[in-house]
Amino acid sequence: MRGWTDGYVTEIGYTYSFHPELQPWPMAEALGDRSPIQPGQPFDYCELGFGQGFSLALLAAANPQARFWGNDINPDHVAHARWLANDAGLSNLTVSPLGFADYADSDLPVFDVVALHGVWSWVGPQQRAEIVAFLDRHLKPGGIVYLGYNVLPGWAQYLPLRELMLASARRGQGSLAERITGSLALAEQLRARDAGYFRVNPTVGTRLDALLERPVDYLAHEYFNESWHPTYFTDVAQALAAAGLRLAAQVRAADRWEEGALADTILTAGGQAAADDPDFRELLRDYVTNRPFRRDLFIRDGGAVQAIPPHLWAALGHPRDLLRRATPATRPLEVPFDAAHAMLTALQAGPMEEAALLAQGGGEGPAALMALKALDLVAPALPPDGYDQRRDACARLNALLLKDAAAADRMPALASPVTGGGVAVDRLGKLFLAAMQQGEEPVMHAFTTLEALGQRVLRDGKPITSAERHKAELAERWESFARRRLPVLHALGAVP
Numbered sequence: 001m002r003g004w005t006d007g008y009v010t011e012i013g014y015t016y017s018f019h020p021e022l023q024p025w026p027m028a029e030a031l032g033d034r035s036p037i038q039p040g041q042p043f044d045y046c047e048l049g050f051g052q053g054f055s056l057a058l059l060a061a062a063n064p065q066a067r068f069w070g071n072d073i074n075p076d077h078v079a080h081a082r083w084l085a086n087d088a089g090l091s092n093l094t095v096s097p098l099g100f101a102d103y104a105d106s107d108l109p110v111f112d113v114v115a116l117h118g119v120w121s122w123v124g125p126q127q128r129a130e131i132v133a134f135l136d137r138h139l140k141p142g143g144i145v146y147l148g149y150n151v152l153p154g155w156a157q158y159l160p161l162r163e164l165m166l167a168s169a170r171r172g173q174g175s176l177a178e179r180i181t182g183s184l185a186l187a188e189q190l191r192a193r194d195a196g197y198f199r200v201n202p203t204v205g206t207r208l209d210a211l212l213e214r215p216v217d218y219l220a221h222e223y224f225n226e227s228w229h230p231t232y233f234t235d236v237a238q239a240l241a242a243a244g245l246r247l248a249a250q251v252r253a254a255d256r257w258e259e260g261a262l263a264d265t266i267l268t269a270g271g272q273a274a275a276d277d278p279d280f281r282e283l284l285r286d287y288v289t290n291r292p293f294r295r296d297l298f299i300r301d302g303g304a305v306q307a308i309p310p311h312l313w314a315a316l317g318h319p320r321d322l323l324r325r326a327t328p329a330t331r332p333l334e335v336p337f338d339a340a341h342a343m344l345t346a347l348q349a350g351p352m353e354e355a356a357l358l359a360q361g362g363g364e365g366p367a368a369l370m371a372l373k374a375l376d377l378v379a380p381a382l383p384p385d386g387y388d389q390r391r392d393a394c395a396r397l398n399a400l401l402l403k404d405a406a407a408a409d410r411m412p413a414l415a416s417p418v419t420g421g422g423v424a425v426d427r428l429g430k431l432f433l434a435a436m437q438q439g440e441e442p443v444m445h446a447f448t449t450l451e452a453l454g455q456r457v458l459r460d461g462k463p464i465t466s467a468e469r470h471k472a473e474l475a476e477r478w479e480s481f482a483r484r485r486l487p488v489l490h491a492l493g494a495v496p
């Protein structure tokens with residue numbers, strides 16, 4: 001069938017997201033003295049199945065002291081990643097269109113980190129075996145594997161919805177995009193006719209409504225591959241054990257916080273079997289949270305324990321972004337607000353060592369830092385050594401991203417030489433920053449750029465009907481951006 005290569009969608013390119021889970025320094029922070037990489041030092045990193053390659057290129061810009069490799073079987077994806085690497089002068093990034101098996105046979109070093117986001121459960125058994133063989137051959141002893149994948153039982157109710165859509169698309173007419181649209185229409189029709197599947201699984205209707213809002217490039221890759229296998233954690237752990245890999249940590253601080261919060265529940269319910277077997281505990285945790293996606297860090301046997309330098313922290317958000325209660329994983333987190341607010345305020349002046357930062361929070365310092373980490377309001381910062389080289393490489397990529405925003409709404413982040421990672425900036429933010437760099441008035445620049453393309457931002461999710469109201473909306477957004485976002489971006493070195 002047209003549009004599938006080895007069962008994988010190639011007719012439509014993937015989305016241009018930035019995935020924070022791929023960043024090396026939060027991985028190192030999560031792993032502590034077991035991390036094979038040290039803040040700001042050289043390392044070798046590989047991303048398998050990198051999609052459009054935006055996250056990989058951003059990490060290469062933010063870590064010019066390190067070397068980055070990656071592959072993707074879709075030639076358009078590789079062309080996009082090469083464009084980013086060439087136009088931003090990222091000589092430390094090398095990408096390949098080879099599939100996993102051929103890529104393993106090519107001239108590659110052994111890596112400190114191999115990362116796969118949204119790949120494992122989107123390819124078939126043969127490709128998963130090729131991935132394990134790749135890791136066995138190209139990962140250092142003690143090296144890190146990041147794996148982000150769809151997990152059971154969180155996806156259980158939705159498997160028949162995907163089967164319905166795929167079966168319909170296989171039989172449909174026209175382009176893949178048209179067949180995808182047709183398959184969603186069929187699902188809507190069945191729901192409208194009170195189909196039993198929708199009746200006894202009410203959350204499926206909610207999921208269908210969400211799918212109807214998503215762009216076709218996301219849907220194509222998320223739901224319309226021939227291979228799509230949400231999997232149990234224990235099956236993944238068993239497959240990776242063949243390459244000497246064991247689960248070491250959750251990469252997201254929010255998931256580590258929740259892990260601690262659920263530990264008693266899991267041990268009480270699971271008894272001795274759970275106490276003895278960490279993989280079984282993880283399986284139970286997936287039943288308790290019912291989360292649909294895991295973000296795991298595995299470590300390969302044979303590594304050494306390393307002394308870790310004092311942690312440095314940088315602010316990713318403004319004190320006004322702080323909430324008293326939030327749900328960063330699957331259950332609510334009560335934030336020690338005053339302590340967290342004081343710490344985030346102190347960080348606005350620039351990175352701080354952990355001991356000094358904790359002192360700002362008094363007795364609640366440790367709980368407040370955990371909350372700030374879980375809410376992604378702080379990130380590990382790199383030592384000052386190498387800052388100038390990082391700043392120059394980030395500035396080249398960021399200039400390209402600001403230029404790109406004039407025409408397209410994609411790649412929603414900028415590179416930070418302070419964290420060696422990314423910071424979220426939407427298209428409008430990038431238009432404001434581009435105006436500032438060109439010495440133009442930000443609101444008028446955003447207004448004329450968008451109006452010339454016949455585009456307007458939404459207000460409360462609804463279209464704005466007049467140019468005057470559009471300008472007023474942009475002025476409001478600029479006021480908030482200048483007050484809350486710009487100072488953070490300056491402190492992160494993401495804007496000069």
Ligand SMILES: C[S@@+](CC[C@H](N)C(=O)[O-])C[C@H]1O[C@@H](n2cnc3c(N)ncnc32)[C@H](O)[C@@H]1O
Pocket residue numbers: 008014015017019048049050051052071072073074077098099100116117118119122123127221222
């Ligand atoms: C769901 S997408 C995820 C892309 C990217 N990692 C992300 O999360 O943005 C899966 C990616 O795997 C790539 N892929 C599929 N089979 C592959 C193979 N055998 N070798 C290399 N890449 C492959 C696809 O082209 C696609 O870009």
